[in-house]
Amino acid sequence: MKEKIIEIRWHGRGGQGVVTCAELLAKAAIAEGKYAQSAPSFGPERRGAPVAAFLRISNKPIYLRSQITHPDIVVVLDPTILTLPDVTAGIKKNAIFIANTNKLLEDVKYILGVNVNLGVIDATKIALEIIRRPITNTTMIGSFIRATNIVKIESVKQEIMTRFPTNYETNIKAMIRGYDELEMETDANRTVIKEKKDGKKAMPKLPKWRELTIGLTTKAGSAQAYKTGSWRSLVPVTDATKCIKCGICWVYCPDSARYQTPDGTYETNFDYCKGCGICARECPTHCITMQEEKE
């Protein structure tokens, strides 16, 4: 009989610990004597950009090196990417789907448009309370263990202690709260929705080779269409009364997202600001402070 390999896909934004989730669980499963494999989706990932990681767990050796296109389980660490088609792409029928969100379970199901076996948890709130930063990975690991029961919580504790020798206590606390507070559908209270076309949102259509421009030469400034403002979790707030119009923030901003206003002071273009905080760090009069992004 073919041994079942459980395939788990993790989604989030760069810096939230998506890859760490897959790594810690893989190590915990391996320590339990299972076979496991974790892999990031390699690419030009930066803090805030949507990223994915892959995790396979099995009782037999795993002979696969490809990306996970038909996951049994999907975990989403960031509430703002639940609308992206990537999170439900190729998902198996009745797959387990765990979302970090402060929305109601039914509402999330309609957003996803797929009849998954859904679990929701407000991991951002828990992480802010315990870790004081919106890094949700260990909280989501707790919810994952609760929903799937594939790996023991004790084994993951060990891995967290090895990985975070100075701050494992808060991370373990966050994991336990993630475990305890997950709201999961049961067979009794399942919401069944009318699925969207093919049960999945359409992925963008890519051009055929004949449709590419010669030598891939394109119009200049195409990055303008790529608005990266949604990557932000912290937002720069400028106190114009303290601004001395030196332009240092404009020089240092890696995304050219600072601009000069008619009165000579500087403001942020929120379409492109990723919330990296370099402007706040470089400003000689400290007129910029980084604050939590609100919806």
Next chain:
Amino acid sequence: MAKREGIEISLAVAEAVKLADVDMVAAYPITPQTHIVEKLAEMVADGELKAAYINAESEHSAISLCLGSSIAGARTYTATSSQGLALMHEILYIASALRLPVVMTVVNRALSGPLNIWGDHSDVMGERDTGWIQFFAQNGQEAFDMTLQAFRVAEDHRVMLPVIVNIDGFTLSHVIEPIYILEQNEVNKFMKEFKPLNALDPRTPMTFGAFATPEYYIEAKKQLEQALFSSRKVITEVWNEFGKLYGRKYTPIEGYKANDANILLLTLGGIGETAQTAVDEMRDDGIKVGLLKLKLYRPFPIQELRRMCKKAKTLVIAERAMSIGGEGGPIGFEVRSAFYNEPTHLKIHDIILGLGGRDVRVEDFKMMINHALKNKPKEYELIGVRE
């Protein structure tokens, strides 16, 4: 009227570059390419050639300058050899991917080590997969003609690819022989104005060299591959037009006494003419031997090769490069692959010779033919080694 002149082949190439009225030359001198670029520098300094000449600090910089200049819409030329070509390696892929019609003469020289300045094809075989069109000249006239043809092919909007013209180091580059040097007004009938597809211009900003994710990379490579394959048609057109204008005919593979031959030799570059003399002498002895001279290496003329080998029983490849640890030479691999799925009983001998400037003589070809007539082919044979 074209002038018949006793001229060093390197200088004839420089004349061709001048006649092509290039806008920019960037190069770093290296033996045995030096005479070409020295002459061009002199022409620019004397005001004979109205072009920018940049003596770069390395070949890597030279070819990079060529890319920039070609993107800006200038007709661009460079030349190099051996280590210089190897130093250009990574940029060569970018030139073809950006579809820039840079023309380069590679004066073929062995790669170090051991350090060796003499001719073989090991340098350019390392650039086999870079996406450049490649010609091989067998004499000074071809070196001159192909340099002009290269610009026409490269700049054709159906092609837009860089071109390498290969000439053997020393045994061609430093040889003085009679060459018909065309007059400027004659060349003007052949050359066309270079119109870039997208010139870099501050008034119409464009993005060149954007990166491609896994979702795009294969499609980009497919586009390049198809461009290289489709260039065959344009190469043939340009060669036909050249033949009509000046009476010298070019084909991807030139056959010499090949039609009725039982046994065929295959050569690249200058050793083709020595092989021709060997064929003549062996024909006098009653051996039905013929010769194929590969003039177009990329895109590889696989159909012509299959057609021209149809009647022969044996093919003897004489090549000046080896793939160490790979049981043969690069031409041997490619030619054998061309026949592998074909209904043929062609016996293919892959002979590697003339490495690092070791002389290749008429007797070597005679020995190879006699050997091939009597023996079964091995994977390859490296000849001329003192055992």
